[in-house]
Amino acid sequence: xxxxxxxxxxxxxxxxxxxxxxxxxxxxxxxxxxxxxxxxxxxxxxxxxxxxxxxxxxxxxxxxxxxxxxxxxxxxxxxxxxxxxxxxxxxxxxxxxxxxxxxxxxxxxxxxxxxxxxxxxxxxxxxxxxxxxxxxxxxxxxxxxxxxxxxxxxxxxxxxxxxxxxxxxxxxxxxxxxxxxxxxxxxxxxxxxxxxxxxxxxxxxxxxxxxxxxxxxxxxxxxxxxxxxxxxxxxxxxxxxxxxxxxxxxxxxxxxxxxxxxxxxxxxx
Numbered sequence: 001x002x003x004x005x006x007x008x009x010x011x012x013x014x015x016x017x018x019x020x021x022x023x024x025x026x027x028x029x030x031x032x033x034x035x036x037x038x039x040x041x042x043x044x045x046x047x048x049x050x051x052x053x054x055x056x057x058x059x060x061x062x063x064x065x066x067x068x069x070x071x072x073x074x075x076x077x078x079x080x081x082x083x084x085x086x087x088x089x090x091x092x093x094x095x096x097x098x099x100x101x102x103x104x105x106x107x108x109x110x111x112x113x114x115x116x117x118x119x120x121x122x123x124x125x126x127x128x129x130x131x132x133x134x135x136x137x138x139x140x141x142x143x144x145x146x147x148x149x150x151x152x153x154x155x156x157x158x159x160x161x162x163x164x165x166x167x168x169x170x171x172x173x174x175x176x177x178x179x180x181x182x183x184x185x186x187x188x189x190x191x192x193x194x195x196x197x198x199x200x201x202x203x204x205x206x207x208x209x210x211x212x213x214x215x216x217x218x219x220x221x222x223x224x225x226x227x228x229x230x231x232x233x234x235x236x237x238x239x240x241x242x243x244x245x246x247x248x249x250x251x252x253x254x255x256x257x258x259x260x261x262x263x264x265x266x267x268x269x
Contacts, residue, residue, distance in 0.1 A: 036102040038252035042160045043091035045245045050238035059086035062222045070207040090195040095160040100180035104171045111167040122262045123152035127239040140201040146192035157190045
């Protein structure tokens with residue numbers, strides 16, 4: 001009798017554990033807002049001597065410009081805060097999948113596996129241009145545009161976009177929810193570019209009472225300095241871009257979930 005009395009509370013506890021797990025799982029799958037969502041991108045890994053040279057040269061110059069415009073001591077204690085952040089090995093993004101359901105990673109990978117090896121040709125005719133601009137949500141990311149005369153990158157963008165839509169349809173058939181936010185992901189037209197660095201625009205607001213005008217002066221000076229480096233140091237040869245692999249990256253976690261060696265066998269991370 002004593003054993004039965006001991007076993008009963010244990011059974012009740014196990015019942016509630018199973019019930020709560022099942023309830024949590026059902027709530028997550030039926031309510032997309034409770035499912036883990038991250039931002040993803042399909043990207044090309046590249047090599048370009050000109051970009052590497054340009055990045056190395058512009059980062060300290062841009063940082064000095066910002067300090068000067070804000071009236072900060074560029075050699076003293078204020079220099080400890082870097083106000084222009086360089087971007088090492090920034091890939092070229094072909095397509096974004098924003099607010100993607102993390103549970104849909106395998107659906108995305110399986111869909112891309114079917115086409116990447118058979119339909120992805122390596123772009124041969126692309127190079128960086130002399131055109132620079134500021135992109136991003138806050139227009140504080142310095143970028144250089146990529147010349148795509150044969151529209152090879154545009155074609156890859158279309159393929160990646162179609163595959164993402166296919167994965168979305170497959171995911172919705174089994175999960176009732178969209179794989180990712182298509183409207184948000186496609187709010188901007190595809191413009192091939194490579195990031196060089198970013199102004200810490202939030203810091204500008206801390207140091208300047210008229211942050212808007214100050215930021216515009218900073219951006220103008222950084223553009224002028226970047227163009228001077230391009231005209232003095234870059235050549236048609238070191239402007240050429242070579243691509244080594246295509247990756248699907250979880251931008252939120254800053255990690256690649258799969259990598260395809262272009263023209264070779266697929267590699268998983």
